Amino acid sequence: MPDKAEEKATHPKSPGWILLRQALVDQKAGLFVGMLLALGWTAARILVPRFIQLGIDRGIQGDDPLWLWATLIVLAGVVSGVFLGFRRMAAFRNARLIEARYRDRLFAHIQRLHMAYHDETATGELMSRANTDLQMFQNVVTMVPITTGNVLIVIGVVIIMMWTNPVLALLALVGLPAVSILGRRFSSRLHPSLLGIQRESAELAGVVEESITGIRAVKGFGSAPVQSAKLAVEADDVFNESMDAAYVRANYLPAIELMPNLGLVVVLAYGGHLVINGTISVGELVGFNLYVLMLIQPLRMLGTVVAQGQRAIAAGERISEVLSTAPAITDPPRPKSLPKRSGGGSVSFEQVVFSYGSAGSTTVPVLDGITFHIEPGESVAFVGATGCGKSTVAHLVPRFYDAVAGSIKLDGIDVRQLRRQELRRAVSIVFEDTFLFSGTIRDNISFANPDAKLTEVRQAAMRAGALDFIEELELGFDTPLGGRGLSLSGGQRQRIAIARAVLADPRVLILDDATSAVDPSKEHEIRGAMAEVMDGRTTIVIAHRPATIALADRVVLLDEGRIVATGDHAELLATNERYRSILATGTEPELDPDAVAVDGGDR
């Protein structure tokens, strides 16, 4: 498989190539400097064996002063060192710059991609685009000046050797291309093994992770032996993959070492006789020896660079796949503006049809011609069994998706005619799973408007019923969340999410199953906050607990993508059998004394 992908990727018109070329062109100044430095390094380095040779022939065996050749060798060494240092700096800098820029681009692009894309793409996949794939990509950029230097060294050394004695040169060099070929093969053979180790290690980590997070189940059911056996299997798999990698190393590394050694044996065997014959000098023999040694590293790297380049292009292909996906939800060319108004806005759906998945596929529509109108300031609950389309209604208003047919209007204007920024400032949503960002509580509440003053943040928190517990925290609004920060209870997180939605002071507030993830004994706390924020604001509530539904002015009952009944909660409860059966589950009050006491007191 990987071989196929690599082959395909090397096609000069493949997106991976184009991306790599573009990245290199972007960095052309830096790369040019890197290559110049590589040239200087090569020139100085190639001189060293030449000076050693002359030092032996003219210094030790001749009449030249020894210090002259010694000094020249030192000079060449220092100059080559300086060039090498700068070349390395330049190479790494270019590569890291490209890595950083592309990571920025990827992140910004991912942020703008439409929801349907994110529904289909796993987080981990996008993570590896911006992480491992970029690493491979930058690796090749590092290689550019290094490879330039290596190529120059190979050319220079070959010329010098041929010039000294073509026959000896050919004999010495004949086995050396094998170093490159073996190096390339080694790299491409080792790569799948390394991926295998990675994969098996990840599986092993999966067993460890599930056993430790699920330790209660492991202990409760006495399944330690089962997990232990699972781990043993994974440990064996890692072992086998690792041994495969070791055999690849054992097959190639000693051979790569052997080839130049054979070259050296040939140099001594044939070159020795040449010296005895007087064709070449002792110094030249030593020089040949040193030049062969000098070729090993560059030749090996040249082999590796081919294999790495192929992988980098494959990685570039995956990166460019993300970058070339155009966001499907875009601003209209001539956007309209929402009419000025304070307080709630109106929402209307007209014959809205929607289905997930790509357009044209024959999936069953999730919404099948829905029409309703919500007055400014009115609150409406959407109720129905799982999969009836109630969440979809909530997601269409802020244009997370576009309807397949029909239109959705906010204050009389089709949502597709508004700029996304304006629409989404006007519509705030509280999701079922409250996602809070790392940062302080204040950062999270003021997410919609980072410039909000503390008094505004406090006001929002108060309305969401979050002020009391926030103020009890030692650091109050400055308490850090997430990562190493404080872990809040589900109810507390949800109230912060509500405060976040309220701070934006939206025309329309959407509570998308905002209470279902909360411990029922704590739901009454959220319910209080919801009642407060819904007051006088257009609100769409998605819920399945009766007490929450009862907060809304009106209830819309959905079934299989159609509206089957509307009315207020009591009315539907009294008249609609379907409504009763949907609500009949999951409604038993809890025997948590705290909750019972508070709820009881309220009533």
Place this chain on the structure above:
Amino acid sequence: MGWFTGGVSEEDKLDLTASREVLARAFRLLGPYRAKAIRSFVLLVLWTGTVLAGPYLVGRSIDSGIRAGDRAALNTSVAGYLAAAIAGYFLYRGAVITLARVGENFLRDMRRSVFDRLLDQSMSFYDREKAGVLVSRMTSDIDSLSELIQFGLLMFTAALLQLVGTTVFLMFMSWKLMLVCLVAIPIVGIASRKFQRDSNRAFLDVRNRIGTTLSALQEGISGVRIVQAFAREDLEAERFSETNQELFESHMASVKVAAWYLPIVEAAGTITTAVAIGYGGWLVRDGQLSIGVVVAFILLLQGLFEPVQQLSQLFNLVQSATASLDKLFGLLDEPIEVDAPLDPVAFPDRGEISVRGVGFAYSGGPAVLSGVDITIGAGERVAFVGPTGAGKSTLAKLVARFYDPTEGAITFGGVDLRAGSPSDLRQRVVVVPQEGYLFAGTIGDNIRIACPTATDAEVRAALEKIGVLDRIDAFENGLDTEVREGGSRLSGGERQLVSLARAALADPAVLVLDEATSSLDPGTEQIVERALESLMTGRTVIAIAHRLSTSQRCDRVAVIDGGGIIELGTHDELVAAGGPYAALFASWERGLAGTDATP
């Protein structure tokens, strides 16, 4: 050229004695592989010999063959060189395989024994330790060991041998010339030391920044719905760019450290060569040394400085692996609190549970329970009711021996829980936790976690018994439905059903039921209720009850508050008694009359 970024933080770094102890213990742990380890070392020593032989033979052939015009002597040297090269090939190959076998076996044993040790630990250990840290022992710490074994160990050993071997060999050839050649040592020494220190710090910083960048990346991707909902795409991209820029700068700082070390060592090598030409040449002219020896010197010096470089680069890797090994040994040494006695008594199949004068405190904390007495007859159902944190779950967990009581004793069928083996007890007492936790694999695998040998027919029978077979068969692949990656996502209620099916398959005498606090998805709730009822039939049940319906379904109710049982009796008795339970019941009934009314 390997770029190992294995930095070690200051607090993790071990001093010399500690490192030596850790390594000695690791060597002892090699056990049967010890002979192989020694063999691979011997192979490497011999290989070093072949590496040194080449340049030596070149020098020798110049002196005794070429300059003397003795073609036979030259040919002998050539043959020797060829033999050394071929022997080197086989020795190197052998060393790679042998060392890998030793190292990978060691790693495999380490993975298994650390994991088994973790599983043997009691719940109090898991209360104390963070899950993330425990997982990282098995992942990043083992990985840093494996990185050393896969990439570093051979190179490190070979480099060390080559360095020592070359130095000693050169001393023998001409100690005078060698001593003068050592002038470059201070340069290399200072550079190496500085590189080691700086690179450790720089790589550690890079690693931390990579972590920060990756978590920012992850946050941005998994929070993308919120970002878009609040139209913050641009701001988030800007924020990420700052983090990313910091990573870039950290990379550049490490480049500054790494970029110059290699050239300095290389230059030092060239300087040494110049010294060999200059001073060695003088010694030749003076008649003290032959030209062949100087040539051998020059050639051997080429191989002297590469090992120095490799050692410096690998040093961090070795250090971090030693630190990881130390942490892993720490886990292996962690005592197990709830353990089997040397000579365990077998528990009877059924029996009453008797709790006598039991007190308990979580390690070092205040007493959670004190002086608790209760006897639960075989087949009796008891509900534990009470406010959060009053000790009801703790008491239930003590009966299941998740912990041992700090005072008093608990017996099952007359046998003290501590006198038997935990696995024997688990055959009789099964705990169904609050959340139906799923492991990777199919639904069938998940049900089988308590009895891995159960056949499909047995699993189906267990499902049938609790009335959920239809529900499971409704999944696309039935029992073979994958529950995690690429499989159907099970709802909370369905996960509960799997959890109950596990218990049904295990068929224990005693069931400890930790009731879920959150409500289940509509539609599944009734099935769960029915399954629960049939699961409870014929068993001793201890239910940590959050719902009134559960406590009504039990024979007796124990109200637990303030670390003890404050009321005990049947539901009707307690309601009639007018105590705390009656108050709870009354307020629940008031609640029922409110908006939550259901028929």
